[in-house]
Amino acid sequence: MxxxxxxxxxxxxxxxxxxxxxxxxxxxxxxxxxxxxxxxxxxxxxxxxxxxxxxxxxxxxxxxxxxxxxxxxxxxxxxxxxxxxxxxxxLGNADLTRIEGFLREASVEALASPLIDDVVRPLVGSLVGPARTRALSVLARWADDPDPRLRWAAQAATASA
Missing domain, CATH: 1.25.10.90 (Leucine-rich Repeat Variant)
Structure with a gap:
């Protein structure tokens, strides 16, 4: 450690x-x-x-x-x-991969909610240009994922984008 x-x-x-x-x-x-x-x-x-x-x-x-x-x-x-x-x-758009893993393992709303509201939404909202385009393509993939936390994150981040 x-x-x-x-x-x-x-x-x-x-x-x-x-x-x-x-x-x-x-x-x-x-x-x-x-x-x-x-x-x-x-x-x-x-x-x-x-x-x-x-x-x-x-x-x-x-x-x-x-x-x-x-x-x-x-x-x-x-x-x-x-x-x-x-x-x-x-953080940048490339960090969404790590965050995706966290969301998949966030077994409780008490972790998923602040991760989505306090990390994913402001991260995506701050991106511009090609980084934003890449982030939005990740969110589009999340929107179709079977994991409800990823769909929630995609909806929340694109709603504020």
Whole structure:
């Protein structure tokens, strides 16, 4: 695990509470584990990552988001979304492939919704020229995908485009 990934994981575990973790597991179903960290703790941890690791470029941000997403833990996946949301201006149309994987694995609306509303929509909305054309072709493919989260993302992003 990278130093930044280890920092996030350790901070979220530290901020976690078993009572809250049980509640999150029950509310979300059996597909994800939980540390029991609050949404505020997740956001604060990502803010701290930005302060601690100031040299994070596009590749480091996307790699860290994948690293965080790799474990089926709600707070880690939410942290990946907050990281992408925080740096959405650095993302490009090529990042939709990574986001597509996240959407396919976002087993709960509590992850899919912020990923669509706070990452996909502003990302696509900020693109111009050939990058926008390529992104819209990805969204057209998503619109016909059997995965309802991808269809939802395509509809949301093209509605605001």
């Amino acid at each position: 990278s130093a930044a990934g280890d920092f996030v994981d350790s901070a979220l575990r530290y901020e976690g509470d078993e009572y809250r973790a049980d509640d999150v597991r029950e509310r979300l179903g059996g597909g994800l584990d939980s540390y029991g960290a609050s949404v505020g703790a997740v956001r604060g941890t990502i803010r701290d990552v930005g302060n601690r690791y100031r040299d994070l470029d596009h590749d480091a941000i996307t790699a860290l988001s994948s690293e965080l997403w790799s474990a089926p833990v709600f707070e880690r996946r939410l942290a990946a979304i907050v990281l992408l949301q925080t740096h959405v201006r650095r």
